[in-house]
Amino acid sequence: MKNWSFVFSLLLAIPTLAQVKIAGSVTDTKGEALPGVSVFLKDTYSGASTNEKGEYRFTATEKGSQMLVVSMVGYKEVQQPVQLDQETVIVSVTLEEAINRLEGVTITAGSFEASDGKKSVMLKPLDIVTTASAVGDLAGAINTLPGTQKNGESGRLFVRGGASNEARLFIDGLYVQNPFQLSAPNLPTRTRFSPFIFKGTNFSTGGYSAEYGQALSSTLVLNTIDYPARTQTDLSLLSVGGSLSHTQHSERTSVTADASYFNLAPYYGLISQNVRWTKPPVSADGSLHLRQKVGKQGLLKVYSLISTAQSALYQPDPANIDRERSVALNNRYVHLNSSYRDALSANWWLKAGLAYSFLNDQTQLAPAQIGRKERSLHGKLTLVNQVSQNISLNMGAELIASGYRQHYRDSAAASPKTALFSENLAGAFIEADVYVTPKLVARIGSRTEYSTLLQRGNWSPRINLAYKTGLYSQVSLAYGSFYQSPENDLLIRSSRLDFERANHFILNFQRVRQKQVLRVETYYKQYEHLVKFDKAGSRRYDNNGYGYAQGVDLFWRDTKTWRGTDYWVSYSFIDTKRNYRDLSALQTPSFASAHNLSIVFKRFIAPLKSQVGFTNSVTSGRPYSDPNVSEGEMRKTPVYHDLSVNWSYLHRSNIILYASVSNVTGRKNTFGYLYNPTPDETGIYRRREIGQGATRFVFVGLLVTFSTDKTANQLNNL
Structure with missing residues (x-):
């Protein structure tokens, strides 16, 4: 929130x-x-x-x-x-020419980059907060890009046939554990971090750099703003809460402090909900962001976030969907991220970082009580060397120390059952960018890891090739092996497992000219060593699972054709199947749909001092298993369709009024079904739909900015 x-x-x-x-x-x-x-x-x-x-x-x-x-x-x-x-x-x-006039050839296979210095900018923070369907959420905006899968009951990232845990998030190169907020089962969540603190994103749908690991499907790399431009104070008054932020800026030191409080009870009292809440979501958080210049070129950045959230509601009981059970959630979260970079010489750069995450979740699924604590400490050291005009090296080493503890009670009077484990994951990587010819560049890398919990290691080769086919176009090829430790809920049951693995093959074409971007990408992913177990819940876990994903992604963005207008269209087709977890044969996962289409439109109307926009998302039905039909026969949910609109009005240069409405047509979207575990007297397994928490979401807010910056004062007087 x-x-x-x-x-x-x-x-x-x-x-x-x-x-x-x-x-x-x-x-x-x-x-x-x-x-x-x-x-x-x-x-x-x-x-x-x-x-x-x-x-x-x-x-x-x-x-x-x-x-x-x-x-x-x-x-x-x-x-x-x-x-x-x-x-x-x-x-x-x-x-002045630096490297043989390379005419802009860049590595693009599988990657959407967004930073000020890139020729091809795909998503900026401004894109994220002005995308109608996203409501300022990182994952919400990225879900309008090709390769992603809409999943309305979770709100998380599902990329190219991969589950949500296979997409990992990094801030300033460091791993973020549990980047999504607290959420009840079958209700969407949001990322914990504001896009306002980032200068750009690098979203990789596959074939990503050897610098990053532990992600079978994709990485979302976020880079925080290096140095704010001025001292200012922001006050936000929202229909669901509010926040206060202040940045104190000087020549060499900048400090930003932020506090937020959200309570959805008043909103839920006005807008009808499809969920019976006993305690609507309430959250409070605070963050502190320090930037300190060191020497001539050094920069130290420290970011910290502390948050707490609670909610309670009634949901269908999986044991009998005609009854409801109470669900109560309590969450505390801490994240600390510190990074430092500096020039060691004219050709050598040092980057170092340390990140810590802590999560404490308490969930009551009456009468049962479940608690979990997770911690993660990530240390990383990277060296970058410009060997020559044609070759640059990126190399480093890292250590992730993590721990997981879970306790369970059948009831408040029962004795708790506790399980725990810890893992130290050591990794090292080296990667070279080689400009082979004026039109050909290669990125060749390798990564290795070792887990003390699994007592196994892995080795991952990575290679990317890009060739300039014309003044504005290029083709790219990518291949790589990617490993990931099994999920915590599997490791808590068995540590005698191996890394899961995916091999990526990607072919990309891109054309960028005068604020117009066209991308076409086809890919094939081969899954190996996925974790399997039987439906009876035996203690036998192994890595005999396998699968594949293949498809094509299309992306078109245009900010040129109509003045003041920015729009993009993305479409993805995917064919994916897996035989893993408790499945007995290859089948399409329940979170994957074959067709995904998003159209995002934004237009600034100068006479009205307003920006208007809409997002139209359409997704084909997802497969689900119906116990009322023959075993192995899969059915599909109805087509998902959401049309969201937003409007921003600049009353003055420092006062903004914003409003957005999701699903304006009021369509009843269904994401799946809950079935009773036993049939009724007629032999039918009864079911309930898994749908939206509310038909629409209406959001209104006001922002006022105060600044001591001379430029801002001049704007305020307009």
Whole structure:
């Protein structure tokens, strides 16, 4: 729930009437125009790419002294100070060749990158908070990209036939344990972290870097903002709560403190719910973010988050769906992330980090009581070396020490049953980017890991190739082996297991020209050593499971055709089957649907000082097993359809009113069914639908920003 307060913070980046026009041209040392060059203001989201004539043009709300960054792969980056004190600023730049004029060839297979310095920007934080269906949630926005699977009853990430636990999240290169908030069974959750603290994302649907491991399907790598631009205070008043945030900025030190409180009881009292709540969700959290410049180029970043949440409701009893049982949840969570980077010399960079996560969940499924505690400590050291103009190395080592403890009571009077384990996972990696020719680049890497709990090791080769096929297009190939330890609920029952494994094969085509992006990607994934056990619940667990996933993903984004309009269309087709867990044969998992389509549209209407948008999501039915039909026969749920809309109004440059409505058509979406374990007197297994917690979700909020920055004060006086 915390993320909702930041839906408004980034909306300040929506264009206002007080803008500076920045234009110019970019050429090489021979005076030839360079198309496809990224030109942007450092630490902002204002920028553009040069056209075929090497010209660029964009508008910005920033004022005063700024740094203009001009970059393109194969050329030395230029950072040029500019003074934004006129209506129009003209800046022309000459780029010096760095690596044989590579014409922008980049590694893209399986990866959607979003950072200020990338030529092909897929998702920025502003995209996340202004996507209608996301309501400021990271996973919600990423679920509009190809390769993802809509899962309305969980809200988590399901990527290319992989379960939600097979997608891992990293902040500043460090593993985040339990990144999703507390949620009752069959009700959606949200990520714990606000998009406001991140400068960009790298979402990999497969074939990801050797630097990261323990993810069979995908990685979501989030990089926090290096250094805020000014001192400011943000106050958010929301229909479900509120938050207060303050950033204190100086030349070498920046501190941001944030506190939030959310209580959905008043909202649920006004809007009809499909769930019988006895205690609607209540949560409170606080965070502290420190950035400290060290020496000439060093930067230390420390981020901490503490949160607590409670809720209680009635849900169908799995033992008899005609009855309801009470469900009560209590959650406490702590996350600490610290990272440091510095230049050791002209060609060597050091990156080091330490992250700690702690979770304490108490769940009452009347009359049973379940508790779990999880902890994780991740230490990582990375060295980056620019060996030559054509070769760069990325190498490092890491250690993840984790522990899991679970206790269970059949009733309040029963004696607790406790189970626990701990695991130390050591890993090392090395990866090289090699510019073979002016149009061919290769990323070749290797990763190795060893688990003290499993008493086994693994070795993962990774390779990516990218070839420039034209001025604006390229093709990429990727292959890699990826390992992951079994889930905690399996390891708590048996530690005599092996790593699960997936082999990825990816072919990608991408064309980027003048704010238009086209991506087509096909892939094949082979699953091996998946954990299996029988339906009778025996103590025999092994790694004899297997499966596959194959499909094609399409993505089109256009911010050029209509001025002030940004839209993207993503479509995925997947064919996937597994024989794992308690299954007796290959079959499509219940979370996977063959077809997924998302259309996201956003338009800024200057005369109304408003941005409007919608997200239309359509997903084909998902398979489920019906005990009333012959064994092995699978049925499918109805088609999922959600049309969500949002609106943002800039009353003044520092005051924003925001509203959004999900599922405006009121469609009754069904995600699956709960069946009674025994038939009734007529021999029929009765069932209940697993549906939405509410037909629609309506959200309204107001953000007011106060700043001591001179530029902000000028905007406030408009």
